[in-house]
Amino acid sequence: MNIPAPLTAECALTDLAGGLAAVRRFTRLTLLAWASDVAVDDALLIVTELATNALQHAGGCPVLRLSVTGTEVRVEVFDDSPAPPVRRRPGADGGWGLALVERLSAGWGTTRHGRGKLVWCALPAASAELAG
Helix, strand or coil: CCECCCEEEEEECCCHHHHHHHHHHHHHHHHHHHEECCCHHHHHHHHHHHHHHHHHHHCCCCEEEEEEECCEEEEEEEECCCCCCCCCCCECCECCHHHHHHHHCCEEEEEEECCEEEEEEEEECCEECECC
């Protein structure tokens, strides 16, 4: 039996050390269960970047949300800081993250959410439903 989209799953972000490994594992398992032909490795890079930014710069209790509707996988990170992410000039000290998100996704952006913000991006998926 197939369960059609939309599907949504959330994962709380904890610390940078073990938390990033856990959120990547969550993302991989969730996307492999939901969508065929989604670029899972691209999604893992994007999730790592957005989660790292939220944990380093936003404070509070950030949350990752993955959702799939039709032929699109959406990656969203909610955090408690209203300040939008700042795209820095890439160099030896970093600044590559948001450029990477932009290059790997079909689109990305930020939206105010409660007292904080939501940073999102979209990835194409050929089949966005749970295989049964």
